[in-house]
Amino acid sequence: MRLICPLCGPRDRREFYYSGSEDYLNRPTPDAPAEAWDDMLHLRDNPAGVTRDLWYHETGCGSWLLVTRSTTTHEILATERVADRKGAGA
């Protein structure tokens, strides 16, 4: 498996740490109800098809990446840096 790091180019997946769903990007406000935190921390879809998840270029540039890929075809549809996406600021 290979991922295309926007900074480093195509790289073997051994350079990356897999974190999990993109849900982690959507941090509820501190006063959000417990359900919102539960959603973000624990509730996951398990799609046969397109999924978006987080990978860390651990032995590369240290970028967190948001990878859009297919769980059925293994195709990588898009890769962007988490820091570059809209609303990545506090």
Add this chain to the structure above:
Amino acid sequence: MRLADKGLIDRSKLVTFTFDGRSYVGFAGDSLASALLANGVKLMGRSFKYHRPRGVLTAGSEEPNALVEVLDDGQQTPNTRATVQEIHDGLVARSQNRWPNLRWDMLSINDLAAPFLSAGFYYKTFMWPRAFWEGIYEPLIRRAAGLGKLLPKHDTADYDRAFAFCDLLVIGSGPTGLMAALTAAKAGRDVILAEEDHMMGGRLLSDDGQIGGMASADWANATIATLRAMPNVRLMPRTTVVGAYDHGTYSALERVGLHVAHRPHLPRECFWRIVAGQTILATGALERPIAFRNNDRPGIMLAGAVQTYLNRYGVAPGRRVTLFANNDGARIVARQLMAAGVKVAAILDSRPVASVIEDCPVYIDARVTDTKGRHGLTSISVSHAAGSMEVETDLLMLSGGWNPLLHLTCHQNGRPVWREDIAAFVPKPGMIPGLTAAGSANGVFSTAECLAQGRDTAAAVLGLADLPDLPHAEAAPYAIQPFWAVPGEGRAWLDFANDVTVKDVKLSAQEGYVSVEHMKRYTTQGMAPDQGKNSNVGALAVLADATGRGIPETGTTTFRPPYVPVSIAAMGAGGRGVGFAPQRFLTSDQASRDRGAPMIEAGLWYRPSYFPKPGESTWREACDREVMMVRQTVGVADVSTLGKIDIQGRDAARFLDLVYTGTFSTLPVGRVRYGLMLREDGLVMDDGTTARLGENHYLMTTTTAAAGQVMRHLDFVHQAYCADYDLRFISVTESWAQFAVAGPKARQLLNSLLDQPLGDFPFMSCGEVTIEGVKARLFRISFSGEEGYEIAVPTPYGESLFRDLVARAETLGGGPYGMEALNVLRIEKGLITHAEIHGRVTAFDIGAQKMIATKKDCIGKASSTRPGLTGPEREQMVGLRALSDQPIGAGAHLFTPGDKVNRENGQGYVTSVCYSPTLSSWLGLAFLKDGRARHGQQIRLVDHMRKTDVLCEVCDPVFHDPEGGKLRA
């Protein structure tokens, strides 16, 4: 029998080798199989189940019969295919799966017992009495089963692994592969041409045809020479591509040194990972045998294999040859044998309509119905359109058609499609993105078509316009009429390696195992080292027939990597012993070893366990001494393994407030604060101290164990939640060597060393100091409970500073201390490590809930107050003091005295223990239900592993100096 003037072997180089203890001579370029055949050796192995005498069937890596053990380099490599093993001087090979020898094998009794050993026999035969299974049946079967044997010792030979990248990977160097590689290479693309054989050229080395007006082998050699001279081409002979993975990644096994006797500078094998922009599968096709009674005798071979032995190795594997075929193509082999002066007794064509014009007798509508010759074929029984007959023959050639070698295209769960006209499965395009089959692997069989498809496929996948000319070559059509098995009595073999017969497959269907995957498992069809390459299609044709379905409806089993057997040693190359994981060494490593310190692993780091002194016979003596040394004078320890993260920027303080439970924006410059870091789910991630070196400059320390995790976490929080912060941070763990100097004489020691004596430097201060002009960082922090400092210098100064600190400490009655003492000191002080914050504890559990600042948000804050993460039902950290001298152990469980010791009554567990020389008692840190309310109570510690049962007193975790007076001294 070796023929004069034929073959691509080097007749000027004689090679001596042994097989089953007998010495033979072959030529350089021979395979073990060709050299044995040249010496008249036909019997090369015994079958798996019935121990039937077997000879070589093929000339390639798919060989099911001629599996031998090769002994070299202190190794014994079982199941080596004699068709792949090149001979070299000193090669020692022997047959396997026989006793006492290959000709007289006791277990060939199994062959007589065959009626009881049909498919699934072990599911039926050994059912009664039930108690016999484990003690009698299974050991017996295990002893009888298996092919070659491994030596029961470590493989100490060298293996390697490597990575390669290219625009185009061409797998196979026959006409298709050579033309594809040439086309891409001439267009300037980076090309890797991988070939399983040691000689490139594929079928062109065997077919004795013509390309572009020259012998096809000459054309192949000229093309290979052209490719070799190009800087953008890498030729990889002896390399089998074994797996196709995602995104253009392929695995390949290179037999680097297995063809030479002595290889001081060569590994045995190399496991490659090749990443290719595009890949062309030009692996060709494999010939299929035909099933009939006793079709497995030595002397029965595939026609294409005979052609290889004849033309490439100059060997005639028989003197009186017959051919049984269902297609036109195989007849060329008979003609070539006759041209070489070998007698061809008969061509037996299964088709009712076929040409009978050859220079030997041809029988149409013919069937081989039986064979004779136990250790070598002597005659065959034939029925044909005009009657039946016995034919004397010592070599029967089979050709049941050809199967495209499409395995790699199916490695991602694809299924091939059936083509009626060639009676074979062909790859479905697009099953693996970037992989395109061409030539015979794609179902075209004439040399001219292969050359054209090689060129055109390369052009298509790479988008090339300027193409090389195609040389003229043979373009005969491939005429086949499917014929799988001769009906009749007796056993007709499908899977030679696993002894699966037509009867077995029919029995499977009869007993309801009609799915091809069930049939495979019931009969073991295709589960031998050749993975059914010779037999799967034939077997599923028989299954289709038995179930009344067509072959496409019956379908294939799943293709999985690896394409050929790969040794685990090759896959794990470099990962044995110290190569298993990287090693990280402290700057003080040598100094510690010089003092005889045993080193222990802490993650990837190696740290001194303790520093033994003369007269100390156990680690405990050294450890106790080191603990008391720190408590009474001064000790020095290397703490450089702690993670160090340098954090800078105008928003560094805000960032720390977000990741730590505490507030760091209010920390004054020149001060240090203890920080607790939570995961977002409210559990404790890590702890450590962070120093404010400047207004916008912090230095965070992490635990040794979690340094990587914390870095990853900080990167995530930064990039995901506050990418717009003015903030940069980087790990500087290896840039600084850091030493703890702890004990009542710590300050005295430092003052003797520093260029300027310490002035007012209270607990939790930090600042820059100099040592002989070298800038150093000094932190007044303590992991021991004593007055403690940590001094950090750039790594190049680490070793000399350590040696200097230790020497100065010794003049004060102190010295170095290791991990054991460090652990005792921190337990006595009730300080946690990842033994305590093991991923299931909250800030509440460790008594640090008050450290979660109320006035700001932080990661994990919201979750830390979830129901169930706080409260009396939680197991809370406590100290334990043993009420007897009996040792206690971590991992023990806690019970209320008087309660029955069972899981339901469990009150908690112990995470760390030590013998405290300071308090002359065994101490522990533990998690106990509602523990903070139970200080002063007694608890029963039960350790089933160590068989201990000790009464302890529950107390505050801080045993030593609970007021902290010593810290602040």
